[in-house]
Amino acid sequence: MVVTLDVDEALPVHFTAGASPMSELLACLHALAEPEHHPESRAWLTSVRERIPDSLVQRLNHYAPLWARYRCRLLFPLRGPLDRDLPVELRTLAGYDQRMFVSLAASGIRGTSFEGVDDLHDAVRQQAFIKASERRSFSRGELARALIDDPEAFRAGLVETLERCADTFFEAEWRRVGPHLKDTAARVRGQLRREPPAAVLASVTPTASVTERPTRVRYDKLQSAFGKVSDHGCFLVPTLHGWPHLILKLDPGLPFVVHFVGGDWEQRPAVPQSLIRDRLAAIAEPGRFEMCRHLLGEPITTSELAVRMGISEPQVSRHLKRLRQVGLVTSRREGRMIYHRLHAQLLLGLGSDVLTTIMR
DSSP states (O other): OEEEEEOTTOOGGGEEEOOOHHHHHHHHHHHHHOGGGOGGGHHHHHHHHHHSOHHHHHHHHHHGGGTSSSOOGGGSOSSSOOSOOHHHHHHHHHHSOHHHHHHHHHHHHHTSOOTTTTOTTSHHHHHHHHHHHHHHOHHHHHHHHHHHHOHHHHHHHHHHHHHHHIIIIIHHHHHHHHHHHHHHHHHHHHHHHHSOHHHHHHHTOTTEEEETTTTEEEEEOSSOEEEEHHHHOEEEEEESTTTTOOEEEOOTTSOEEEEEEOSOGGGSOOOOHHHHHHHHHHHHSHHHHHHHHHHHHSOBOHHHHHHHHTSOHHHHHHHHHHHHHTTSEEEEEETTEEEEEEOHHHHHTHHHHHHHHHHO
């Protein structure tokens, strides 16, 4: 499964790179709502929780469906320019056309776009939306009802909650991370001036690839979507608190958003889905699974593995070849002998790779 951006016919004017404090606040709120996704932020999350008053915690819980699992498109830039201050972004959020606001908020509450989301003024569709939200959770049902009953009160409450977050913890955090994100955006703007758009779009994550004729960028995600950049435009917005997630928003009628990790992800490289599946399949075979136990203890030869496991040397060689193909075994020669050993660190990280792939 992949998310594909078609960049054929796309011109430089179709791409905008810039920082967005509201999008970074969204990433922070997601981490607060889903801390198990962000173990690397444990210390920061603990510090923030200590500063948040109970009244704000209640408001964050109320609006949590907008950022817990599905990041609501309202909280990413809907139009340029980027690199605006948070108060300006919040005033813009407060001024969006009500029909568009309700549509995007409803998609955020449901966790997906759905038929009729663009016309929730019809009573039948309103009730269907509320009931569908209730099926997902009681809190989503409550939030859906609040949106339908009084959209402007819903919006005012959301903006006030975000403003309180800024006062309580985010202004200080933006002073810390904002300069880095602005530098990252400036670097990407430089790339857009010098490099083909597809290369730039692929450079923001190690799990992207480019295909030609037509020129497309494919992002390795556990979802499928397709969009043509020349019809929408594309915002490239860096994040730090968003790790390990790569968020791609391809909403109809709006600029696409690539919300990418602007930190040192090279130090924690993402592994392609295909390689993870191949590694899992390699060790799922009972013979190779048993072989891993022997390979872990000490470097060992093919002949010794054959003796220990009671199988032929050609069988051992076939198992070793498969494990070596997926990077789980290393081999080194000493004189006439070749010694094999399990790559324990890769095997140890396999569970983390699986979880990161599911989350990104």
